[in-house]
Amino acid sequence: MVKTLIAFGTRFGATAKSSEVIAEVLKEKFSHEVEVVKLSSETENVDITKFDSVIVGTSIARFSWTKRAKKFLKNDFSGKKLFVFISSAGITYPALEKGEMEKYEKWKGRFLDRVVKKNANVEPTSTAVFGGWMENKGKPGTYSTYNWKEEDAAKWAEEIGKLTS
Numbered sequence: 461m462v463k464t465l466i467a468f469g470t471r472f473g474a475t476a477k478s479s480e481v482i483a484e485v486l487k488e489k490f491s492h493e494v495e496v497v498k499l500s501s502e503t504e505n506v507d508i509t510k511f512d513s514v515i516v517g518t519s520i521a522r523f524s525w526t527k528r529a530k531k532f533l534k535n536d537f538s539g540k541k542l543f544v545f546i547s548s549a550g551i552t553y554p555a556l557e558k559g560e561m562e563k564y565e566k567w568k569g570r571f572l573d574r575v576v577k578k579n580a581n582v583e584p585t586s587t588a589v590f591g592g593w594m595e596n597k598g599k600p601g602t603y604s605t606y607n608w609k610e611e612d613a614a615k616w617a618e619e620i621g622k623l624t625s
C-alpha cells in the first residue's frame with residue numbers, strides 16, 4: 461500500500477479544501493494510506509520517513525508561500541515522489557482559466573517552480589495550480605474572487621494516483 465503524506469500551509473482555507481479532496485481520491489480510488497497535516501508550529505517537524513509520496517500545498521498571498529510550507533520543502537525527499545501545488549486565486553489561476561499561457565507560465569515559474577527548485581532536494585513528479593477565494597471586505601459573506609474548483613483537485617489526484625501505482 462502506498463503511504464502518502466499531504467502537508468499544507470493555508471491562510472484562508474482553500475489549500476485545506478484541496479488537500480481534503482486529494483486525500484479522498486487517493487484513498488477511495490487508489491487505496492493509498494493518506495495522512496493530511498496542516499503545517500503549524502506543532503507539526504512542522506512531521507516525520508516524513510515512512511511515506512513513499514509527499515504532496516506539499518501552499519497558499520499564495522502577497523506573492524509568497526506560507527512560511528511553514530516553504531520551510532517544509534527543506535526536508536530530505538530522497539527516494540520519495542514529491543508533488544507540489546499552490547492556491548493562487550489572484551494571479552496564476554485566472555491566467556490559466558483565461559488561457560493566457562505566457563502569463564500563466566511566468567507566474568507559475570515565480571510562485572511554484574522557482575521556489576521548489578531553490579528549496580527542495582528532488583524535482584517534483586508533478587505540480588498543479590489551483591484557485592481559491594478572497595473575501596469581499598466591504599460585504600461580509602461575499603467574495604471578491606471565488607475560483608476554487610473541487611474538480612481541479614480531484615483531477616490532479618487521479619494523475620498522482622496513476623503516477624504512484
Ligand SMILES: Cc1cc2nc3c(=O)[nH]c(=O)nc-3n(C[C@H](O)[C@H](O)[C@H](O)COP(=O)(O)O)c2cc1C
Nearest residue numbers: 471472473474475519521522523549550551592593
Ligand atoms: C491579502 C491577500 C493577498 C493575496 N495575494 C495574492 C498573490 O500575491 N497572488 C495570488 O495569486 N493570489 C493572491 N491572493 C489570493 C489567494 O491566492 C487566495 O486567497 C487563496 O485562497 C489563498 O489560499 P488559502 O485559502 O489556502 O490561504 C491574495 C489574497 C489575499 C486576501
